Amino acid sequence: MKKFTRTLLAATLVAAFGSSVALAAASGTYTGEAQGRNGAVKVAVTLTDGKITAVKVVSHKESTGIADPALERIPAAVTAEQSAAVDAVGGATLTSEAIKQAVLAALVSAGVDTKPYLKKVDDKSAASLPVKDVTSDILVIGAGNSGITAAVKAAESGAKVILIEKRPAAGGVSALNHGGLAATGTRYQREEMKETNDSPELLYKDMLRVGKNANDPVLAKMVSEHTGEVGDWLIDDLKVAYGAAWVQFPDHSAHRQISAKGNSVGWQKTMLDIFAKHGGVLMTDMRATEFITDKDGNVTGVKATGLKGQNYRFDAKSFVLASGGYGAVKSMLPERMQDVLFYGIPTETGDGFKMGTAIGADTINLEYVKTYPNGVEVQPGRSMDTTGSSTFAVRGSAIFVNTDGKRCVNENKSLGELTEATLAQKNHIMYLVMDQKAWEAYVKKAVDDHTVPDASTFEAWKSLRNNGRPVICTGELDVCAKEMGIDPEGLVQTVKDWNAAVKAGEDKAFGRTTLVEIGEGPYHIVEQKARYQTTLGGLRANADMQILRKDGKPVGNLYGAGCVVGGANGADSMTTLMNTWAIVSGYVAGESAVKNSK
Template identity: 55%
Template sequence: MIAKTMAALAVAALFSGSLAAATPTLKDGTYTGTGSGRNGEIAVELTVKAGKLATVNVVRHGETAGISDAALARVPAAIVAEQSAAVDAVTGATMTSDGIKAAVADAIRKAGGDPALFAVKKVGKKAAAKTIKENADIVVVGAGGSGISAAVRAETLGKSVILIEKMPTIGGATVLNAGTLIATGSRYQREVMKETKDSPELAAEDIFRVGKHKNDPVLVRMVTERVGGVVDWLIDDLKIPYGPAATQYPDHSANRQLGVTGRSVNYLNLMREKFLGMGGKLLLETRAQSFITDANGRVVGVKATDASGNTVELTSKAVILASGGFGADQTMLPPSMKNYLFYGVDGETGDGLKMARALNAGTINLDLVKMYPQGVETRPHHGLAATASSTDTMKASGAIYVNNLGKRFVDENAGLGVLTDATVAQPDSIAYIVMDKAAWEKYVAKSLEDKLVPDAAALDGWTKIVNNGRPVMAVSDSLEEAARTMGIDPKGLTETVAHWNAMVKAGKDTDFNRKLSGGLGVGPYHIVEQKVRYQTTLGGLKADAGLHILDTAGKVIPGLYGAGCVVGGANGADSMTAMMNSWAIVSGVVAAETAVKDLK
């Protein structure tokens, strides 16, 4: 909340000034302005005709697809329609909205105008709120990866479904992941990936190991036994384009990592098309508030509010709660999370968890949050997820991780959980990736492939982003100079690099037993910060193997099912790579199948 308030004040400041000193009209023409969005600079092109704002077009940005789409479409149009930049931010895309408005302010100044004259909010008369009532066999709350999967599965099983989402776009936290999925037990794994040694038991061992044995064994067993059938349904029946994941992470004991073409954004869009094509009803900007229960305590629907302030009453035979975690609500998180970067979505506010607890629902692992390494702090307390860029660079080059003493502290090719824990243990919980010219070229290529940034210039801009007196990145032909700029001990780093190159020449990493892929060569050298980041939570509601939500006594709450991050326990204290998304999809499908079976 504080971060949002500060962002709003910053935007307001851009539009402040003396009205008396303002230029009365704008000069006709086309002007470019820039502002800071969620992931970096946003550029707009403003056209002025007859002194009025004629068009506003976003011409360059690095915002996250799926999260920013509504803001990029709505905010420019609203500014033109109202002839004012004091338009409402789009829910769930506040930073993108503010970046567009700041860019328009910049363009207005270049057009000879005073932004303050265009900062007057127009208040229209609102229509009287009303009550909207609808009915379906199943209501699904939340249109992220788990919710859309549940909705599609229920429709394929012949049930009518209403899917509601509080944001203006579908996706939730799923839009941020690469769309990976484990293939354990699937036809695709056996026939295409040629993996025959994997099994639900082996996958479960990996999940428990990475989860530090804090997992709910009932859910681990369910997901490892059911995921193969879900993968076959997605690939063979729905024709979702999966193949081997582009980046293969080392925390799996078998060849089982799949990736969807076009990442999760494409998966979500394809599933939405299938859902709507089968007659499903999707209500966006509709926020669930409470459950409707009958005299016996059975959940028979949901009360919600829509963007116009209307009350929406949805009655059904079953409700699948897929509303996500609570990573965006700092008050619900352990105090230690204030030390790390949030890179998630604003909608992760624990709405469903609060609703279910009002029904005396049980919970598990509420103190556990999914953390990742390799975050880059491009905005205060917010980070870019540069994991694939760092991981692929490490596999194919001699880049290394060091702490601020200039010392290596881990096998750079270790699993993400190991890297996270190792980073937390370093001074100030910060690591640095040190790259030579060849390694940097690989880092840039992967960053562009994954659309981490819009172009290479955005990466170069990291040298200008300063946090706590140090830049996000330093570049120099001198390794010592780059180290000094980042606050790393230059002597310690040069000694580490010399020792590393000597081990590479000898053919063995005697410090951490890393698989060698070259040493550090000629510059220019790039050093990039690597901070711990998080987006969502690992704890949540207690559920059984059929995803019935259980009360505090362990009894089923009739009519209520859960899926995705609102349900806790499956991933324990940490999730194996691809398991957050695997859990979302599998739990959604299983919840739908259970609900349909219970309705018979």
């Protein structure tokens, strides 16, 4: 079993729970902290005669968008209920628990008994209340990038659109990505990027090559033929801010990768504002549970559950299922994924997939899961995405090595190739080795990309241990190698060999062309593990994004978008293509849903 070392004041809290200290009528403001998803979460708790009158999160390193509902709701709930035993916020469980544990730590520092603040909250259920009926022209289920796109596209037409999301806020797992998009065929690509050699045909070929020809050709072709139209709609019609991606990954055969300004979180805010201006309605804390069908199997409604178990029925003319994948459910994944780190959100539970299969929808490519390199295990079994920083570092002097201290791949290869190299190593791990200059660039890139809030996050990670080994080590090369579980002599020799190759102007071992000498220390070594969040398989759909039955016929009134639909990317996806798929499929699904509703 993996053993992790954490500074959560656990021993202090246990001692406090078991004490017989009477509740003191304490007054004042006290601080406490606990480990969140990305680092320490610090709170300030104000007591007045022993009553909690305010809870404030004073510092944290949690992910913008994903953690926001917990940061807002948990302090208010603790204050209202006078208890740290309030329910966690769905999709932000780690942040929720960290806030609650930090509150208890603050109470310990106040010298009061924590037991009275652990009483179970009496949350009266609304499940027995009458069902609430809601009617619209189009219902979109899931408010990630695919669902948001479908909702905006449909609302533009003048249709009455309701967008429901089971989490407390829109965003979904899409909020974790950098907002990438393949710009093939767009005005922006031609005029701003000066790329004239790209085409839908070339993008299609790239998709099948990287997808190992396991793609659904109908969906791959649909995506490649619509990127230009969708990109122009976003950039020129909706005025969503985009710029060329900071690096053009080599799995693309043309200069086509762009990114939304402010990453996906900024993109979502802009799109949701547009949705609202067109009269769209967003309903959060609303979990779809079941499709309602007529005698012919056409979808006519959706059952859902709101806050406190309140039951809802949504009736509409068209339904867009954009509920995401099932990455958080290990039992639904192939056996080979059991030891790969998850870096998504816990609400990726395949709800929509299960709803679809329950009414006879066909499936495709369930054996494929999108896997990436460059994971750092910051929680047991959970990873942070450091691909941006790692890629930036290996454009300079940094190298990847295995536990023998040997290089094992051309560091500038595609993410898919780096993933395969990671999984091929002993214990499925590589290490990123950097000199001081590369380390500074690595940290700056992570901060600039909002992967971490500031450089102190990396300092906090240096205290983390996986199986007794640090996830990051700073110091002398051989000393850090030994601490990380790398052969010290092998690593020292590899660095010498690399620098010799740089001076000779040729990497004979792996053919890397960006040759920069590893310079002065202190040296920095960061673990690099395989990670995943999204699934590549799902329900089967046609080019109009109609969900298909096992006999190939469409389910009436039902459309799909994003990761709930499988096949477009095959066995693997190019960089930016997962988000491109989400947006393009959402656009087409929204457009098709409008036509069906008339």
